[in-house]
Amino acid sequence: MDTGRVGLLGVSMTTFDDREQGYERKFAQDEALEFKAKSRSNRLLGLWAGELMGLEEKHLEDYAAAIVRSEVTAADEEDVIRRVLGDLVGAGLKVTEGQVRGKLHELLAIARGQLQSGE
Numbered sequence: 609m610d611t612g613r614v615g616l617l618g619v620s621m622t623t624f625d626d627r628e629q630g631y632e633r634k635f636a637q638d639e640a641l642e643f644k645a646k647s648r649s650n651r652l653l654g655l656w657a658g659e660l661m662g663l664e665e666k667h668l669e670d671y672a673a674a675i676v677r678s679e680v681t682a683a684d685e686e687d688v689i690r691r692v693l694g695d696l697v698g699a700g701l702k703v704t705e706g707q708v709r710g711k712l713h714e715l716l717a718i719a720r721g722q723l724q725s726g727e
Contacts, residue, residue, distance in 0.1 A: 641720075641723055644719075644723055645716060645719040645720045645723055646679065646685075646716065646719075647676050647679065648719035648722065648723070649712060649715040649716040649718070649719040650675050650676045650678075650679045650688055650712075651672045651673070651675065651676050652672075652715040652718065652719065653672075653675060653688070653692060653708075653711060653712050653715055654671050654672030654673070654674065654675030654676065654692070655668060655669075655671075655672045656711060656715070657671070657675070657692045657695060657696055657708075658671040658672060660696060660699075660701055660703070661695065661696065661699040661701065662699075675688060675691065675692065678691055685712065688712070689705060689708050689709055689712060692708050692712075693705050693708045696708070
């Protein structure tokens with residue numbers, strides 16, 4: 609038997625409290641998953657950009673890690689896009705902001721799919 613408080617119309621308040629806590633847990637899990645997806649997509653973007661710039665394997669991983677760190681410190685997708693675009697243009701590549709943005713969004717969808725499938 610429910611020993612929780614009884615509210616209006618005799619409905620147990622713990623039912624509502626439990627539901628609210630469930631929603632809060634789900635929200636926190638979704639936010640954590642989205643953070644992981646963004647970090648993964650930024651890493652993939654760094655690998656993509658590094659390959660375009662012709663970086664060697666060791667430098668490629670370092671560059672991808674630097675892109676992930678830059679997103680964590682900036683906390684804004686726009687800063688990541690500007691940084692990668694600047695690096696690509698600085699390397700003499702003709703790439704547009706739209707191309708970098710499109711690639712990031714493509715990689716974010718891939719990262720979400722990987723995380724949902726347990727990769």
